[in-house]
Amino acid sequence: MxxxxxxxxxxxxxxxxxxxxxxxxLCAWVLVPIYFLLINTLSxxxxxxxxxxxxxxxxxxxxxxxxxxxxGMLKALKNSIIVASLTMVMAIAFGAPAGYxxxxxxxxxxxxxxxxxxxxxxxxxxxxxxxxxxLFIRTGLDDTLFGLALVHTxxxxxxxxxxxxxxxxxxxxxxxxxxxxxxxxRFTAFxxxxxxxxxxxxxxxxxFAFVISWNEVFAAAVxxxxxxxxxxxxxxxxxxxPLHLKFAGGFILVVPALVFIFAVRKYLFAMWxxxxx
Amino acid sequence: MSFKMALMGAxxxxxxxxxxxxxxxxxxxxxxxxxxxxxxxxQVLAGAGQKVDYQANDGGPxxxxxxxxxxxxxxxxxxxxxxxxxxxxxxAEELVDLSSVDLGGVKVNATFAxxxxxxxxxxxxxxxxxxxxxxxxxxxxxxxxxxxxxxxxLSYDQLIEWTANVExxxxxxxxxxxxxxxxxxxxxxQGYLYPSYTNGVVRSFKSDAAVTxxxxxxxLWSHTNPGATNYNFMQEQLLSEEVWIAFDHSSxxxxxxxxxxxxxxxxxxxxxxxxxxxxxxxxxxxxxxTAPDMEASKALIAYMMKPETQIATLRATNFxxxxxxxxxxxxxxxxxxxxxxxxxxxxxPDANPGLLPAGLGDQGGAFSKVYSDTFERIVLAGQxxxxxLDDEGAILNGIMQKTGAKCWAPxxxxxxxxxxx
Numbered sequence: 001m002x003x004x005x006x007x008x009x010x011x012x013x014x015x016x017x018x019x020x021x022x023x024x025x026l027c028a029w030v031l032v033p034i035y036f037l038l039i040n041t042l043s044x045x046x047x048x049x050x051x052x053x054x055x056x057x058x059x060x061x062x063x064x065x066x067x068x069x070x071x072g073m074l075k076a077l078k079n080s081i082i083v084a085s086l087t088m089v090m091a092i093a094f095g096a097p098a099g100y101x102x103x104x105x106x107x108x109x110x111x112x113x114x115x116x117x118x119x120x121x122x123x124x125x126x127x128x129x130x131x132x133x134x135l136f137i138r139t140g141l142d143d144t145l146f147g148l149a150l151v152h153t154x155x156x157x158x159x160x161x162x163x164x165x166x167x168x169x170x171x172x173x174x175x176x177x178x179x180x181x182x183x184x185x186r187f188t189a190f191x192x193x194x195x196x197x198x199x200x201x202x203x204x205x206x207x208f209a210f211v212i213s214w215n216e217v218f219a220a221a222v223x224x225x226x227x228x229x230x231x232x233x234x235x236x237x238x239x240x241x242p243l244h245l246k247f248a249g250g251f252i253l254v255v256p257a258l259v260f261i262f263a264v265r266k267y268l269f270a271m272w273x274x275x276x277x
Numbered sequence: 278m279s280f281k282m283a284l285m286g287a288x289x290x291x292x293x294x295x296x297x298x299x300x301x302x303x304x305x306x307x308x309x310x311x312x313x314x315x316x317x318x319x320q321v322l323a324g325a326g327q328k329v330d331y332q333a334n335d336g337g338p339x340x341x342x343x344x345x346x347x348x349x350x351x352x353x354x355x356x357x358x359x360x361x362x363x364x365x366x367x368x369a370e371e372l373v374d375l376s377s378v379d380l381g382g383v384k385v386n387a388t389f390a391x392x393x394x395x396x397x398x399x400x401x402x403x404x405x406x407x408x409x410x411x412x413x414x415x416x417x418x419x420x421x422x423x424x425x426x427x428x429x430x431l432s433y434d435q436l437i438e439w440t441a442n443v444e445x446x447x448x449x450x451x452x453x454x455x456x457x458x459x460x461x462x463x464x465x466x467q468g469y470l471y472p473s474y475t476n477g478v479v480r481s482f483k484s485d486a487a488v489t490x491x492x493x494x495x496x497l498w499s500h501t502n503p504g505a506t507n508y509n510f511m512q513e514q515l516l517s518e519e520v521w522i523a524f525d526h527s528s529x530x531x532x533x534x535x536x537x538x539x540x541x542x543x544x545x546x547x548x549x550x551x552x553x554x555x556x557x558x559x560x561x562x563x564x565x566x567t568a569p570d571m572e573a574s575k576a577l578i579a580y581m582m583k584p585e586t587q588i589a590t591l592r593a594t595n596f597x598x599x600x601x602x603x604x605x606x607x608x609x610x611x612x613x614x615x616x617x618x619x620x621x622x623x624x625x626p627d628a629n630p631g632l633l634p635a636g637l638g639d640q641g642g643a644f645s646k647v648y649s650d651t652f653e654r655i656v657l658a659g660q661x662x663x664x665x666l667d668d669e670g671a672i673l674n675g676i677m678q679k680t681g682a683k684c685w686a687p688x689x690x691x692x693x694x695x696x697x698x
Contacts, residue, residue, distance in 0.1 A: 046536075133342060218337065218338060241311045242513070
């Protein structure tokens with residue numbers, strides 16, 4: 001048998017080609033639709049309706065300026081950011097301790113607790129919205145951003161708990177024990193040793209909470225009137241709007257979330273254990 | 278960073294929550310497309326003499342919010358705007374009786390006003406505006422009209438022949454039908470196909486004439502653009518020339534006429550063996566029992582019914598007035614086109630107008646689902662017509678028995694619940 005170096009080189013070459021092709025394909029998968037969204041947003045209504053689509057935007061700002069003049073847009077954008085930020089903080093404030101408890105302590109009903117947390121996602125919001133709205137109106141939480149953030153927090157907590165649970169489980173308990181022997185209390189060991197290690201992961205689950213809140217429509221539409229979030233404000237109307245406004249509205253909805261995710265992207269990678277690249 | 282942001286957010290939230298709002302909240306399911314919402318705010322409600330906050334919603338959030346306010350006994354909604362079907366799903370006692378509102382001598386269409394009584398003695402809602410479904414075609418398609426066919430008096434057979442001609446000549450299926458998830462296909466079957474072929478909607482649901490109707494529709498479907506199951510608003514496909522001939526709600530065709538008035542024509546729906554079936558769309562306005570400022574709400578209702586407001590609403594939404602009023606000459610192309618087509622349709626010698634389903638209460642959705650399901654099973658899944666009609670007819674009969682709804686035109690009147698024969 002003769003080992004052929006050509007073959008190995010060839011295999012390596014096609015392997016590299018396959019790798020690069022997959023990378024290009026995956027990037028295109030994400031980028032091409034966003035690029036077309038951009039082109040159509042910056043096109044006149046006639047161009048949007050025509051086919052084939054041009055590859056370069058013609059920088060017609062008609063559709064975007066429509067939204068700039070649409071009453072309440074900026075306020076809705078601000079509301080969305082506030083609600084999503086509140087959700088992010090509350091989901092972590094409640095979710096991370098629960099995740100820590102699940103990973104470090106054995107207690108009765110632990111498994112049931114884990115299932116119960118997931119169950120909060122089992123009921124569709126349209127079913128919950130009516131009693132929630134009645135309760136909110138009676139307690140005065142109705143039409144407040146804080147009230148809506150509470151609902152979104154409930155939606156985000158299962159993810160926060162499960163993500164932080166797996167993060168905490170990835171940190172050996174021995175590290176904490178070592179800290180205890182060196183004079184740390186349970187709390188200081190947590191803040192000085194564990195927290196710095198999982199901070200990127202916490203940030204990642206916070207991003208999830210942010211996105212969940214950003215994308216939620218139904219509760220936002222029912223529970224807020226004057227203080228609508230951008231999604232509740234736009235998404236319902238966009239489905240029935242003409243094509244060029246659909247693109248522009250979609251663009252407006254996507255961009256803030258994209259910017260946010262881009263800004264915190266390095267934390268996102270921490271989720272898969274390749275922190276700080 | 279995020280903590281600081283959240284703190285700021287929390288403070289802002291508290292501050293926002295405490296600002297009292299005195300505007301009348303107009304909670305509507307109509308004029309939902311963003312430019313229509315904009316037009317309602319700028320052109321219609323700006324002159325109301327009080328600040329009005331017009332909010333357009335999907336049916337789900339609209340109803341959930343309303344129910345929550347009624348259940349809580351305290352509300353922010355001042356005026357409701359919705360379709361007849363949405364109101365008939367509510368309990369009449371949840372709405373304020375509007376018969377005492379002073380409309381200043383405006384004459385409201387009597388048929389619609391009666392429909393709006395929802396079977397009570399009062400006036401739980403008032404008709405607000407009306408529309409209908411029509412046909413639209415690209416002028417390029419006119420060259421392929423069958424010999425001797427008059428576009429304003431087409432029959433279903435001629436429509437099928439026309440679409441077949443177009444397919445033969447251009448090689449493309451150019452008929453469009455809103456069979457998408459948000460398309461209004463069920464209204465075509467209830468208000469157009471069934472009345473035109475069976476002179477009924479419920480009684481004749483599984484008659485032999487209905488079998489013929491579905492056979493004809495299958496034939497039409499064979500010349501329909503296969504993308505039709507994604508079509509919701511036919512104006513889009515007309516503008517992109519994906520289709521040349523289409524059926525839809527007049528306000529869902531409006532953009533095509535407004536953007537390229539010279540390229541499209543509107544014309545009446547076709548006729549079948551039992552006449553030219555067609556159906557109106559009625560939207561209404563009402564006040565929920567929980568309205569925070571009853572006087573302001575009533576003033577807004579009176580304002581909405583004024584002739585000038587009705588004309589402004591027509592320009593904004595492409596929905597026509599429900600009161601006696603002369604239309605001005607300078608209306609947008611979509612309004613002229615649709616108005617002409619509707620006038621020809623209702624004035625045709627073989628016109629067979631249907632009414633909206635009445636007395637179905639909250640079963641309105643289930644009623645429409647029967648027609649959509651029948652369409653999906655017969656046309657999309659290719660199941661045997663007779664079997665499907667018998668199956669779905671049993672479901673339809675169940676709905677009618679459960680609600681006890683009497684027959685409405687074009688079905689012959691019934692004593693009790695309208696039977697499926």
